[in-house]
Amino acid sequence: MAAYGWGDVTVGRIPLRETFTVSESGGDGRGLDLEGQESYPPLTRAQVIARHDGINSLIAGQVIPVTFTDKPERNGYYMVKSSSAAYSEHLNERVTSDWKVSLDRVGSDAETDLQSRLTGAVRLNDFSLTGERWHAPPIGHYGYYTGATNPTTMTRTGADGAMTVYRGVPANTSPRWGCPPTSYLTGRVKATTTGAQEVYGVDVPLAATGWALSNGFVNVTPGASGTLDVQAYSGGAYGSKYWNVSVAGSASSVTSWDGATLLRNDPEMAILRLIKGLNPGRATLDLTLRRGSRFVEGYLQTGTSATLAVYRNTLETNTSFAASGYVTATADDSDGNAFAAGSARTFTAHTNGGIIKSAATSLDFWIGAAASQTTLNANPTFETDTSDWTAVNATLTRSNAQAKYGSWSGLLTSTAGATPRAEATKDAVTAGLNYRASGWLYSPAAVGTSLGININWYDASQAYLSTSSNSSTPASGVWTFLDATFTAPVNAAFAGILFAINGTPGAGVLLHGDNIRLRLATPSGDAATDLRNQYIACMPEAVYGTRR
Structure with missing residues (x-):
């Protein structure tokens, strides 16, 4: 009011x-x-x-x-x-x-269809990708219509709530949909300036240091460390990743901008242009954010040929799929997310995680995350205590001798009996759905057997049904990431994630666990390959009103 x-x-x-x-x-x-x-x-x-x-x-x-x-x-x-x-x-x-x-x-919305004109089809790319046509109307829309062929749908939950994203939108189609005017702005793209004041147009003052772009899934701001802070929303909060943008390879990155302006600023899409003087010459960086997107798009330009790069400002273990147009984190971070980045054009992968293009005057790129679902178990990191966990044939304590994230891990010490383990409190699950068990394990010395991050399944009375196992025999003295997806069996109503020493190792065998998470599997549409294909087929949107 x-x-x-x-x-x-x-x-x-x-x-x-x-x-x-x-x-x-x-x-x-x-x-x-x-x-x-x-x-x-x-x-x-x-x-x-x-x-x-x-x-x-x-x-x-x-x-x-x-x-x-x-x-x-x-x-x-x-x-x-x-x-x-x-x-x-x-x-x-x-x-x-x-x-x-x-x-x-x-x-009124009762008599008006809104029609989205989705122009363009596929970005020119060097990977023979056809891309995936997708579209995200406002939260609260209804009656989405694309003619005789219906797209598929997925739900992304962001800071503004649950948004329906339409995938595989038919070609040469301008979708129609209804929306109460009071709901139209929910889930919109926002451009803000100093003091988090929303900017309503393009011909307006914009601070070069105080701006932000957000759509409820991605929030982009100048980086406290690195050039950009690209935040992914999952599990009820934003998680930050700092990225360097450079026109000199790894030698030097842009730490501040001389000017900022908006090229487009609509609820559906915003484009922010940043300018940096190079003395002589200049670099420009255009950042584009779309409603419903899990990534921000970038276009870096210089007047003269240079080594252009966008990369994580600190090394994060990553896997390069440069031949397919992207790189991604090898394992989840402490927020349960895995960064992903790529380009439509051929590039060289950066060691830290990112992309480099030599002898170029332009570089297109995208940065996002395969954002995880909400973690079901209450205490995955042991940063405060060992609550929510029960040891079987072992003891469980907190240890700061080793930690993958933060300062603490859970230290399992075997006593006697088979499969010494620590199991989290049982969480409600739904039979037939896919659940993801992931986490990091560290054995100070060789244990002579395999290690596992498993799921025990239970029925409605919490009687044991079965175990889904993901085991490995990693080298001692290093952190190893285990990650697997399992389908909850028939009659399953509860599940408990556990990390374990398999077999009967005897007393005194040590195993550290950290960031042990039970989640619904990452939804199709949010994996790194999905984001890559959605970037290739990003379609500028204009909205028109038509009488029904």
């Missing part, structure tokens, strides 16, 4: 004070004229300026949602005819913006 009990009118993304009256007209078109004033106080000066600039950034012919607190009957989709705002500042006293907007009503 606006200050002092006023209602709000939201014009596109711009929140404004709702005035007592609106002027309407009929005839060939149903017009709606609004005018009002924003002021500091009670708003902040930055809020007044953002709303003033936002009004003046509205584009004639653009279809936008408009919603009212006190006049909800006027909620609907409108086409912009004209907009203006007069700015006044009385130094150290007040700032005002007197605004006017003239609109033509398209209709």
Whole structure:
């Protein structure tokens, strides 16, 4: 709600004070004229300026949602005819913006289809990839229609909630869908400047150091370490990855930018341009973020040939699939995610994890993550205690002698009997679904047998059913990552993840475990290969309103 009990009118993304009256007209078109004033106080000066600039950034012919607190009957989709705002500042006293907007009503969501014009098909690429056409309307949309051929769907859960992503959208199709105007902005792409103030247009001031792009799945900001902080949302929080951007290979990376501006800023898609002076010459970096995407796209350019690179600012063990257009982390990080990055063009993999292109004036790339599902077991890292775990034929303590993440691990010490192990408290599962068991193991000395990260399955009464095993005989003195996906058997209602020394090793054998997680398997559509194909087939989107 606006200050002092006023209602709000939201014009596109711009929140404004709702005035007592609106002027309407009929005839060939149903017009709606609004005018009002924003002021500091009670708003902040930055809020007044953002709303003033936002009004003046509205584009004639653009279809936008408009919603009212006190006049909800006027909620609907409108086409912009004209907009203006007069700015006044009385130094150290007040700032005002007197605004006017003239609109033509398209209709309510009950009578209006929104049509997404998805232009373009496949990026030119060096890997013979056809790409995957995908599309993500707002959270809360309904009635998605692509004609005689239906796409498949997946659900991505981000900071704004669960979003349906449509995969395999038929070629030469402009999907139609409905959406309540009050839901249209949920899950949108946001561009913000200093103080997390959302920016509503493109011809507006943008701080070179305080900007951010976010869509609820990816949040990109200047990096405290490295050039960019690319954060992936999973498990209820964002996890950071710092990336270097360089026009000098690994010798030097860009640590600050001289200027920032927006080339596009819509709920569906935003493009941010960064500029760095090279004395002489300059580099530009365009960052693109789309609604529903798990990755940010980048395009780095220089005027003269150079060694262009985008790479993790610290070494993270990775696997290169450069022949297929991407690299990815070999194992999950402490947030349960695995970074992924790639390009549409041939590149050399960077040792830290990333891409290099020599003797080039441009480099296209994408950065994202195969983001994990929520961890089911309560204490995967042992950073605080050993709660949630029960030792069988062994003891379990915390140890800071070895740790893969953080400062602590769980130390299993065998006593007597078969398969010394530590098992987490049983978690509810659904028979027939796929679950992922992963984690890191470290044996200080050779144990003479295999080690495993397994799942014990139980029925509704928590009676044991069976075990799904993933075993390995790793070298001693190194951390080894184990990762496997299993299908919950018939009648399974609970599962317990465990790490174990297989066989009957005798007393005193040591095994460290860290980041031991039970999760639903990473959904199809979020794996590194999926993200690569979705990048290749990214389609610019424009939204139009049509009467049903």
